[in-house]
Amino acid sequence: MRLNKRQFLVGSAALAMAGRIGGARAASAISYWHHFTSQSEMASLLKIIGLFQAANADVAVTQENIPNSEYMAKVSSAVLAGGRPDTAMVIAERFADLTAMEGLIDLTERVNGWEGKANFPDNRWTGLSSNGVIYAVPAFAFVDWMYYRADYFEEAGLAGPPRNFDEFLQASRKLTNPSKGRYAFGMRAGAGGFKYVIDVMEAFGSPIVKDGQPAIERAAAIEAITFYSDLFLKEKVVPPSAPHDSYRQIMEAFRTGQTAMVWHHTGSLNEISSAMKQGEQFSTAPMPAGPKAHVARVAYAGNGVMKEDNIEAAWRWVSFWGQTDAALALLEGTGYFPASAAALQDQRITGNPIYNAATETLKFGRLPNNFVGAAGWSENVVNPAFQSVLTGQSTPEQAVDRMIQGLEAALR
Amino acid sequence: MATLSIRDVRKSYGSVQVLHGVDIELEDGGFLVLLGPSGCGKSTLLNMIAGLDDTSGGDILIGGRSVLDLAPKDRNIAMVFQSYALYPTMSVARNIGFGLEMRGVGADQRTRAVEDAARMLQISHLLDRRPANLSGGQRQRVAMGRAIVRDPELFLFDEPLSNLDAKLRVEMRTEIKRLHERLGTSIVYVTHDQIEAMTLGTKVAVMKSGYIQQLGDPRTIYERPANMFVASFIGSPAMNFLAGRLVPDSEGVLFQASGVSIVLPTRNRQVGSERPVMLGIRPEELRTVAENRASIIGEIDVVEPTGPETMVTVQVGENAIIARLPPRFAGRRKEPIFLAVDPASVNLFDPDSEQRIDI
Amino acid sequence: MRALGELSETRYWMYLLLLPSLALILLVIAYPTLYGMAISFREMRLTRPGLDGWVGFKHYLAMWSDPVFWIALKNTVVWVAAAVVLELSLGLLAATALNRDLPGTKIFAVLILLPYFLPNVVAGHMWALLLDPRLGVINDLLVRLGVLQAYKAWFADPNTALAATILVEAWHGFPFFALLLLAGLKGIPEDLYRAAAVDGAGLAAQLRLITLPMLKTVIAAAVILRVIGLVNSPDLLLILTGGGPGDATQVLSLYAFQTAYKEFNFGYASALSVVMFVTLMIFAAGYIRISRITKGQGDD
Structure with missing residues (x-):
């Protein structure tokens, strides 16, 4: 398959070009790549496009859905061989790679001259800027939090959700009952599980990257990996399927009552609410604090411009996402948190207690790690290294060493 | 003692009956030919003798013992296939000795038997080769070697010559006849070629549509066919048929048709009661005569000299007949021709039942 | 003119x-x-546009000391060999059954091909669900039959993950062999089997002396095609395990894919692909030589 890769890239680029020429009938037609997939996400997107076109009749937006797992492959192919879209969705974890491959266009001047800028506090821009240059307009945020089974907690005689790792462990022991097929914590160690491994490492006091240099502190990281893997290996408060459990599996386990707690972000609220009763069966809480730091991510996702051709129309489209109307359309459809501070004041957020944990988290939450190579290192090194601890193929020490070596190679 | 007895053997596939109660006895050392067009059931019958196909009724005995419950390998038979069926990965020697090998015959004894068979078939120089490197005739010999090395009670041949070219076919036919005379083992031989049947068989079973039409020695079958099917299937060119009537005559009965009038000697005068019949005449029984002695008068249509003889197609009334005449026949198209026939050599058939009528 | x-x-x-x-x-x-090979001697990381340049055998030397490469190489050999052996056996079994021309075999012939009609992606997701530790029908069946005490997370245990993916691949790929072998079987004269029956050769001897030798060319071609297909396509593993847990199911094609499209390190990924390419060439040449399919059947 490698043999004709370039051929394929060139070919697909040509097709994309042809498509663009064919579609260039409106005064200004722009394309938009995104990785929304679920029905509610797509419905919200179409609603936003509708709102946008009501206000901008001269711009036609063609959206193209790309599965999340193929998103970067497709975008990098487009950068390598041509055929970029006008605009594209950018999530915080991918921002560094996208700018490093020169996939995004500098929007600093336009942002500075934009009246909507005031609605976004500085930290909204940090994750979407590099060396003082702004590359994307924030649109929504994924705020990390924890879902827990309120009824299970009550049954186990627990007063409330755990506030730190100690309480988390104590609660986990009480909530686990393998004979009932019940486990305390739905650990995600399959695809995407690296995120929480990194979070726990930081919660134990080990940074990942500082000033562009590898900065893992070996001892703290080992302590973190030991604590986290022991939940599975020693405490056995985690389902035995954890090494392969990914998003679908942890959600399945929580919804079917196999697990009592699960870590995720605000984006899954709709899915869980549709299966269980808010407040009675499940509730939300901020992530528990680690011994050295209270880590919960607030990941701002935005939209960037990938080529200059229709920059004016493209800018109008990406900045439209920053407006309260668009943000609330998305919130209503999907539960995705607005990035705009103005939208956060809306009664639909302040008046719903389930969002309290998120509002709380916004005060201390930190941005995801943002360095070139973060995605590759996380998926190709952190994930297998941690899995191999869970499966007994390596020790926490070996896993941390592998992570350190991998990180050095990624940053070199 | 009979080597092979086939008793009321039947075969049907679902509701389709392909063999209807076949009875054949083959004497020790005999050569039975199952002859018929494709689909007549001859190969099915052979497969049932071999045990490669089940019977739906009746019994088959080999050497006096019913074999219906025996596997092919236990029936003491050896078979030669139309496609030769040589094992492609084995040398000629191992192919020939394979049946013995499977029966646990020791290597020394096997080698001796294989060499003997190879000598008999003149393929000793081929023993180390693979079947792929042999000509068609050589493969045929190997296939026969594989059969004779086993020294069975009965050989089964399934159209063994049909994949060979004409010249080789004649040669191998002679070879098979020589082999039979030398070994004296009984043979059942399936073919659709009437010449093979005539030259090889001591007993021929002519089959059609699952029935035996006639069972007998080749001479009888040729000269006194039991019905019009047998009469026309055997012999080339085929027997001529003329539709006519029998009328009484002073010397016996008279066969009459347009342009034909033949006196048939008989004491049975009752047959000559104006009944319609079919007259069958072998082409070689016709000869040219003077006009006043002719019993068949016709017009020459086609003259085909073949060298040793001349085939003449003659229009007689509404019928066309073929006469096999001497090579120097000088007639031309459209000329009249006068023919006579030995009354003892003709056959009469009932036009409705197509069965033979003896007068 | x-x-x-x-x-x-x-x-x-x-x-x-x-x-x-x-x-x-x-x-x-x-x-x-050639372009792909050339990349393997260059530094080409999309996220580091500044690093472009020739680096000689750097990637190949790095591979030599890359433990994941060796694990992936070993897994590739195990995965491909086990899958091909299983698929060939199942395929031969299916083809033999279908070659009998019994009533109903025509419908069965179509049914048996169904797995192969499914795209890898669909087959992968379907089996992921069938083997799911919580919802999986297979787990349910095994527990009901008393084979398992409780539901098993097949892909979470390095001892079963590779085996489970091999079984899924075997299920998905055996119709390929069944189809080709069936075509081969149709070409074997029925007389050979009848001769063997008269000679007294049993089923095993018939398989060894007639069927397999007559199918040799077809088997060799099918095995080469399948090996190439399996070595080169990471999609099933990508869906079922992503190479995990740990590196228990990491294979070369998946490793190259992840290196290229997660790390954007096209130089190293190309070097991995070149190694796969060369290994396949050596395999194919050696295999053809061993099975002697280039010469006439009588010459060996």
């Missing part, structure tokens, strides 16, 4: 006629292959 007419009478004419196809082959096959 006259010169052209004269040229067409010479034997050089045929070379001239071959030129267009030659050009096409060079463009579509030779150029991308």
